[in-house]
Amino acid sequence: MKIHSVDVFIVDLPTVRPHQLAMHTIVTQTIVVARLKDDEGREGWSEVATIGGASYGESTPEAIKVNIDRYITPIVIGKEPVHFDKIMYEVSKHVRGNYFAKALIEAAIIDLAARAKEVPAYELFGGKIHSSLPVAWTLASGDTEKDIEEAKELLGQRRHNIFKLKIGKGDPNKNVEHVLKINSAVGNEARITVDVNQAWDEDTANYCIAALQDGGISMVEQPLPTWNHEGMARLTSRFRVPIMADEAANTVQDVFQIAKHRAGNSIALKVCKAGGLTQTKKVAAIAEGSGLGLYGGTMIESSLGTAICAQLYSTLPELKFGTELFGPLLFKDNLTLNNITYENFEIVIPDGPGFGMEVDKEKLKHYTRE
Ligand SMILES: [Mg+2]
Secondary structure, eight states: OOEEEEEEEEEEEEEEEEEEOSSOEEEEEEEEEEEEEETTSOEEEEEEEESTTTTSSSOOHHHHHHHIIIIIHHHHTTOOGGGHHHHHHHHHHHOOSOHHHHHHHHHHHHHHHHHHHTSBGGGGGTOOSOSEEEBOEEEOSSOHHHHHHHHHHHHHTTSOSEEEEEOOSSOHHHHHHHHHHHHHHHTTTSEEEEEOTTOOOHHHHHHHHHHHHHTTOOEEEOOSOTTOHHHHHHHHHHOSSOEEESTTOOSHHHHHHHHHHTSOSEEEEOHHHHTSHHHHHHHHHHHHHHTOEEEEOOSOOOHHHHHHHHHHHTTSSOOTTOBOOOHHHHBSSOSBSSOOOEETTEEEOOOOSBTSOOBOHHHHHHHBOO
16 A cells, blocks of 8 residues: 555635734634545545744745645655655655644655554554543633633533633733733633743743732743743743743754753643654653653644644643643634534544544635635
8 A cells, every 4th residue: 555646735714713822813724734645545634734824933834735745745655654654754854844744744644554554543653541631722802801701601611621811912911910810710710821922021021920920820831932942941940830832842852952951841742843743752752751741732723633633642641731722613614524522621532543534525625725
C-alpha cells in the first residue's frame, strides 16, 4: 500500500461570534485540509488551522499549500504510510521549518496508516491513556456582564469549568479588572486563566500579574513576546502563579531551552507548531523530564483537526492544565459528518478508524476557496 496522491484545500469557515486575540479577531477561521489517497483507493484526511493569515504565526494557509504541493508531495508519493516517522525524517532533510505543513501531511499519512489497519490513530502512539480530557472555554465577548452570564450558563450545562480570558488587546488595567470581576463571580466553581498573546512588556507584566495572582487567577499564558526568554524566566521565579509559554514553545529545541532556562514553568502543546504528532510527543517528553506542566492547546481547529490533537493528547500521562480543544464549538458549521462530543466538562476522545472523523465532501467543497 503506497501513497498515490496528495491534495490540499484552503477552507474559510465562519465562527458563531467574533473571537478576539491580541493580534487578530477571528470571524472566519482559515483552515487547511489535506487528503491523501493510496493505491488501493483508501483516503487519509487531516487539518491544521491558522489565525489571521500571518498575524499569529509565520505559517500562512497559502504558504502551507504551496510548500506541500511543490516540495513535500514529491517526497511522500510512493511511500508506505505506516512508515510515517521515516517519511517525515526524509521531509525534514529537504524542507526546513514549515511546521504547520509538516504537521498537516504527517497527520494525513497517519490517518491513512491507521485506517489501513482499521484501528484508531492513537494506537500507533501506544494507545490512549485517557478516554476524555478537561476542556477550557474562552470568554471573549469583551463585556464583563455578558462573559459572567456565559460562564454561568456553561457551568450549568456542565460544558466547561475552566475559562480563559484573552487580555492582550486594550488597556491592561481595565483588562485585569475585567478578569478579577469574572473571577469573583464564578471563581468558586471554575478556574480562571488568562492569555496575553505576547502583548505586554515586562513592566506591565510585573504589575498586572501581581494583581492577577492576588486575585486568585490560576495561570498566565505568554505574557511577553516570544523572544524575551530572560523576562519570562524572571516572571517565573518572581510569581507563584504558573507562567505558561505558548507562542515561544514550538519545537523540541525551543522547549528544551525553555526548560533549561525556566522561561516559563508550563507549556502549551500544539500539534501544528511542533511540526506533527511524533514531534509533539517528544516535546511532551521534554516537559515531563523537566517538570514543566502541560496544556493541550488549540489553534482553533474544526472537528477534524480537533480529533487529531485530542487523540494525541489522550496518549500523554498528565496534562496538568487540561486542554482548550473547544474549536468545534466556535464554528457555525462542520466539515465532518460526525462531530466531537463534549460532556461533563470534558472532550470525549474520538475513536477510529484513523482519527475517527468522516469528512463531509459537499461541505468541504462549499467552504473551499476557489
Ligand atoms: Mg495561547
